[in-house]
Amino acid sequence: MKFRNFIEHCRKSAILRTVKKEVSQDLEIAAVLKSLDGRPVLFENVAGSKYAVVGGLYSSRDLVTEALEIGKSEMIRVLSGAIENHTKNEVVDSAPCQEIIESGVDLDKLPILRYFPRDGGRYVTSGLAITSDPEMGQNLCYHRLMQIGKNRFTARICEGRGTDTFLKRAGGELDIAISVGNSAAVMIAGAISAKKGVNELEIANSLEQTPVVKCKTKDLYVPADCEVVLEGRILAETVDEGPFVDLTETYDIIRKQPVIEITKITHRKNPVFEALLPGGLEHKLMMGMPMEPTIYHAVSKVCRCKNVAITEGGCSWLHAVVQIEKKNDGDARSAIDAAFEAHKSLKHCVVVDGDIDIYDMKDIEWALATRAQADRAKIFKAKGSSLDPSADEQTRMTSKAGIDATMHGDRKKFEKVAYKKVNPGDYV
Numbered sequence: 001m002k003f004r005n006f007i008e009h010c011r012k013s014a015i016l017r018t019v020k021k022e023v024s025q026d027l028e029i030a031a032v033l034k035s036l037d038g039r040p041v042l043f044e045n046v047a048g049s050k051y052a053v054v055g056g057l058y059s060s061r062d063l064v065t066e067a068l069e070i071g072k073s074e075m076i077r078v079l080s081g082a083i084e085n086h087t088k089n090e091v092v093d094s095a096p097c098q099e100i101i102e103s104g105v106d107l108d109k110l111p112i113l114r115y116f117p118r119d120g121g122r123y124v125t126s127g128l129a130i131t132s133d134p135e136m137g138q139n140l141c142y143h144r145l146m147q148i149g150k151n152r153f154t155a156r157i158c159e160g161r162g163t164d165t166f167l168k169r170a171g172g173e174l175d176i177a178i179s180v181g182n183s184a185a186v187m188i189a190g191a192i193s194a195k196k197g198v199n200e201l202e203i204a205n206s207l208e209q210t211p212v213v214k215c216k217t218k219d220l221y222v223p224a225d226c227e228v229v230l231e232g233r234i235l236a237e238t239v240d241e242g243p244f245v246d247l248t249e250t251y252d253i254i255r256k257q258p259v260i261e262i263t264k265i266t267h268r269k270n271p272v273f274e275a276l277l278p279g280g281l282e283h284k285l286m287m288g289m290p291m292e293p294t295i296y297h298a299v300s301k302v303c304r305c306k307n308v309a310i311t312e313g314g315c316s317w318l319h320a321v322v323q324i325e326k327k328n329d330g331d332a333r334s335a336i337d338a339a340f341e342a343h344k345s346l347k348h349c350v351v352v353d354g355d356i357d358i359y360d361m362k363d364i365e366w367a368l369a370t371r372a373q374a375d376r377a378k379i380f381k382a383k384g385s386s387l388d389p390s391a392d393e394q395t396r397m398t399s400k401a402g403i404d405a406t407m408h409g410d411r412k413k414f415e416k417v418a419y420k421k422v423n424p425g426d427y428v
């Protein structure tokens with residue numbers, strides 16, 4: 001479903017909370033979003049802005065699968081299919097995101113939120129950056145943007161990601177377009193680290209038809225149906241980015257990051273600006289879920305993998321539960337090795353049998369309590385995530401553990417007993 005259609009869908013199914021009261025982009029909207037995390041909220045009256053703000057639109061697995069019009073259990077299959085068989089986007093000549101072409105650039109007119117008092121500035125958190133390389137084509141990637149002037153941001157551009165690679169290849173300066181207010185298909189595709197040379201907008205197109213339009217001033221193609229497009233250039237100049245809260249709900253360190261100069265803004269009529277709570281459920285889901293098919297594929301190469309869940313409590317990035325159908329005792333160890341190889345930021349991995357509900361932490365802990373032996377765990381040191389506050393700040397070295405919580409030996413002694421099934425309603 002397109003962004004606006006999905007807002008309407010949420011309104012009709014009474015999931016959407018509509019706030020008509022005037023609200024401030026300074027801390028207030030973020031606080032309301034946090035208090036209703038897991039639910040879409042539309043703020044129709046933002047003080048000093050003609051834009052509405054929506055947040056929490058894709059903040060649960062149910063919302064994401066509804067927006068993609070698929071069943072909850074189909075996610076890994078559908079995502080894997082789209083990653084493998086990405087399709088070319090239709091290029092259109094005129095698009096909703098260019099209904100209004102602003103004559104000048106004034107970022108103060110956008111409802112860019114301040115989330116926490118200690119934040120380095122106001123932040124765009126839902127922006128998807130589109131860049132291009134003469135040989136590798138386009139790339140789509142999230143970059144949080146801290147506003148540092150009427151026409152300037154600084155962006156967190158992680159080393160090794162598509163944007164960083166293109167920027168280095170271009171000699172330190174690069175054209176960029178930032179798309180805000182996108183469909184679930186585009187939001188998920190933007191979080192996928194596809195092979196270099198794969199345009200993630202084509203993955204979005206396989207999830208749901210995603211036409212693109214050429215920017216007004218740059219040779220870049222953006223989702224035609226998005227709400228707002230910021231066109232500009234990443235400069236060689238760097239400034240302090242942060243402090244800002246990341247996935248772990250802790251403050252990320254301040255780093256020197258490139259400046260982005262915005263030179264053109266286009267948007268839809270009555271634009272809706274999308275906000276994404278840093279460290280909130282949507283941030284977590286968007287980070288973790290696209291990594292599940294990657295782990296699933298890697299584990300499937302070494303044993304029979306049934307499912308993978310990146311868990312919310314593990315910041316939706318650092319912990320995975322891998323469910324396997326064990327044929328040999330070595331399968332769990334092979335699954336652990338494959339999972340760590342596939343997801344380099346993974347810190348703790350638990351492997352469970354097919355009878356464990358991998359979306360239920362109590363069931364996972366039960367498997368740990370009754371099936372795991374700590375001295376069977378694989379414990380090792382390796383480079384981990386830059387998001388892990390306990391890792392070495394300079395080298396990112398961290399300790400990792402892979403725990404085999406599968407049954408060993410006689411299965412009968414590990415199986416949870418099942419009582420006779422009755423209908424409690426019959427007993428009054």
Ligand SMILES: Cc1cc2nc3c(=O)[nH]c(=O)nc-3n(C[C@H](O)[C@H](O)[C@H](O)COP(=O)(O)O)c2cc1C
Nearest residue numbers: 141142143144156157158161162191192193286287
């Ligand atoms: C909500 C959200 C916010 C993100 N913020 C950033 C960010 O600020 N900087 C960054 O480099 N990556 C960020 N990421 C991660 C990248 O979008 C993700 O790793 C991407 O798939 C990289 O793909 P690429 O290697 O093809 O560029 C974020 C991801 C999500 C889901």
